[in-house]
Structures are given as C-alpha cells and as structure tokens.
Amino acid sequence: MQAKFQRNVNPASHRRSLKWLWLLLFCILLTVGAAFAAVLAAVDLDRVPKGVNLGEWDLGGLRIEAFHDHLEARIDALLHQQIIIQSDIDEVKGASFTLKELGAAVQADKILTDLHDLQQGSWFERLRKHWAMRGSAYSFQVAVDEPLLKQALEAEWNMLTREPVPARRLINERDEVVYIPEVNAYRADLKRLSREVQAAILLHTDLPLTPPPPILLDLPIVTIRPPVTVESLRAEGIERKIAEYTTSYSGSSAGRVHNIEATASVINGMILAPGDIFDYEQIVAATEVEHGYREAPVIVNGRLVPGIGGGICQITSTLYNALLRTDLEIVERRNHSLPVGYVPLGLDATYATGWINFKFRNNTDAHLLIKAETKNHQLTIKLFGKMPSSITYEVSSKVVEIVPPPVKVVVNASLAPGQEQIIQKGKPGYIVETHRKVYEHGELVRTEWISRDTYRAQEQLVAVGPDGAERDQGDGDGSGSLPDSDADPDAHPDTGPHAGGKEAPVEDGIQSTF
Secondary structure, rough: OOOOOOOOOOOOHHHHHHHHHHHHHHHHHHHHHHHHHHHHHHOOOOOOOOOOEEOOOEEEOOOOHHHHHHHHHHHHHHOEEEEEOOOOOOOOOEEEEEEEOOOEEEOOOOHHHHHHHHOOOOHHHHHHHHHHHHOOOOOOEEOOOOHHHHHHHHHHHHHHHOOOOOOOOEEEEOOEEEOOOOOOEEEHHHHHHHHHHHHHHHHOOOOOOOOOOEEEHHHHEEEEEEOOOOOHHHHOOEEEEHHHEEEEOOOOHHHHHHHHHHHHHHHHOOEEEOOOOEEHHHHHHHHHOOOOOOOEEEEOEEEEEEEEEEOOHHHHHHHHHHEEEEOOOOEEEOOOOOOOOOOOOOOOOOEOOEEEOEEEEOOOOOEEEEEEEEEEEEEEEEEEEOOOOOOOEEEEEEEEEEEEEEEEEEOOOOOOOOOOOEOOOOEEEEEEEEEEEEEEOOOEEEEEEEEEEEEEEEEEEEEOOOOOOOOOOOOOOOOOOOOOOOOOOOOOOOOOOOOHHOOOEEEEOOOOOO
C-alpha cells in the first residue's frame, strides 16, 4: 500500500513570508526611485550633454539657448580673424585680410540640427537622445568662395592680373641679334589657398573672442610662362647676319616708291623655318590686300608701259643678290626681258603674275629672318640665320654676247625721197653669264656657274622717203617678248607672249588685283 504524505502549512509562518516579500519590493522601488531621481537631478534636458565638443570648443553643460548666442559670436570672431598672406615674390608684399574678406563662410549645421532634435518628442525620448549624444564630437563646416578670394587678392596685388609678355628678338643698330627676356605672369593657386584657409579656421576654432594674433599663410603661386621665351627663340638658331644687299630707287615715281616700300614692309620680319619656301606670289597678294599697289611703269612685250605695281621686282632682285651670298637654295628665278638699272645684268629677278614667280627654300637647319629696310630711297635686305662665318661668296656677271637691235623700216610719204628719220632708237640685247666664287677662311675653294640670261634687243624704227621703200625693212617683230627657252636655260616652255592663248605677262607689276 502506497503511503500518502500531506504537507502541513503553518498560517502564521505564511503571513510572515508575505510581509517580508512586500517589504523587499518596497525597498527595491524606493531604490529605483531614488536612482531615477538622481538621474533627473543630474540631467538637464535644456543643456548640451556632457562631453560634446565643436572642434576644440567644449560645449558640455552649456544651456542650449545660450549656445546659439555663443556660436554666433564665435563664428563672427572666426570670420574677423586676421590672416596675413605673404610671398617670396618681391611684388607680393605681406598683406592682412580677415577670413570674411577672403570669402570664408563658417557653419555648424549638424550640431544645431541635433540640438534642435534633442528638444523634440516626449520626455523619455528626449532623455534617450540626450544620453546618446553624450561625448559626441562635431566640427565646423567651412567653405571659401573662390571668386571672392580671387577678387580680394587681385585688389591687393594687381600684378596677379597681368598677362605674360613673350620674349622678343631684336636686331640692333650694329646688326647684332639681341633678346629681350620674357616676363612671366603669376596667379594665386586659389584651390590650394582655399584649402589652407579652411584648415586655418578648423585649427583655430577655440580662439578666444578677444582678437588673437594674426594667422600667417604663404601665398601659393602658379607661374605662367609665355609661349615665346628667350630659350625658345635661341633654339631657332638665328645667330647672326649672314648676308645683305642694297639697291637704290632714287628718281622713282611716287607710285613706284609706294610699291617698293609697301612690299618691303610685308617682308620685313618674315621668318622661314627649316624647309620652308619663300613664295613671292604670296607676298604680292598680301601687300595688295594690306596696302594696295599704285600705278608705275611695268614691262609688257618688252616695253615699259604704265601699269599697276611697278617696282615690285626691285624687291626680288635685291633679295636675290643677298641670297647669292649664302648657300640658300633658289627654287625659281627668271631675269627680266629688258635690263634694269638697279642691279647688274644677270643679277635681277623678275615677277609676272601667273607666269613667273620668285622662290627660294630655307635649306639650313636653322630659322631664317628677313629684314627689309627702306631709307633715303635705298632698299636694303638683310638675312639673319646660321652660316659658318669662315665661308664667304663673291658674285660676278659677264656679258658674253651683245645682240644688235633689229631694224624695222616704214615708209613716210612726207619725207623727201631717200630721206631717213629714226622714230625709235633701238637698244642692243645681251647674253650674260653669272658665276660665284666660294671662299673658306679667305681661300678660294670652288667657282660655281649660276645662270645664263638673255635680255631681248629693242628694235629700231626707221622712217624713209617713198623711193626708199625698196630698202630691206628687216625682220624685227617688235614684240618684245620674253627670251625663247633655247636662249635662256631657266625659261619655261610655255612663257611666250601669247603661249596657250594667254595675254603677254606683266613684268615688274601685277596682272590683276588679288
């Protein structure tokens, strides 16, 4: 049989246990309440939580309402902080600015937002946020307006607005090549300076409200060099004057003087890089556009007649003679159909629009500078470049044949029988050869053949009386055309006065405007 046990509970003992239980619960509640009261006493929800910092500024315990006023004063003090900017450049002496003048702006939006949020919601929610914010570190938000920064700097130092000045190469009165150095320009490195200003603000957020010592900053400078420097000019290799030649145009008409001087002004200062070709047709076109050409005698069909641009071949002839005293390559050159008075026979170079051009190539490894000067009715062309000073040239031309003028006879009934009258005096033609001697250190090293040129004879026109009509009237055609190609080794095969149906070329002038 299973035994059954029954626990006997003493009512008095049970009551004592409940009494102690309730006493314990009351003590716990009293302790919690006291602790909570202590928390309430320790936490003021209207103050910034302990341990909160804004930069180097400890805000813990500061009343939130007062913080706003303090923050405004602190930002104002920061913006009026003196900054002295200095530089190693002589023209940029130290100058003082406030951070505000340099375009700085300071804000503390994040902490303001969090403090505003701290005051929103239920009491318990505010307490939770307050507790969570304890020990938080905030920083100022700093920005610099670069246009304002640039404006402040340039107002103090106008040299920061200057443009760079390129170097120049000049030829002095002794025909020496001299250089005027370039002038660099300077600009403030705004992005770098902006970063340094911001860093200066963040490092000094704990400054007292009374004016502290100025903050020193170096002005970061960007140097702007011009595209042309003395170094780049020297690299072109124009070392000295290598040749020159002078011709006179005294006694020329006003139109011819204008044409020569206008064309010379376009050529003056022209630079040819290695391999470049001088093309006179382009020079004539540019002169026509810039200055226009005036009326002066030109050569048409072997005769001097009024035309436009007369005199422009004095430029090519003078330049040609200068070139003959160098080793530069002549690409295209023709002599006039008639002799000219400003250079010896065989040393002229003509031009005829669309027919004859004058070209040469810079076949050196350096640049070539052409100077064309007009003074006292003298044209001087000087060439500057690179050529061994030990090499010199001597140019000479020689008439190898004189061509007698053809005679054309016409009948003049007003003359007595057998009477003759010269209406137009003829002029002989010439065949000329030009040579050049090359010297090195004064010793002749070679003689070069340059050209064989033909100048057409001008016909003589004779009138005779009626009974002299049977006289031989000659076979001169008076065309005055350019030399035949078999008489001139440089002649073009299609350059006769009416070749290909073209009209006769205009030498020493222009056929038409450009």
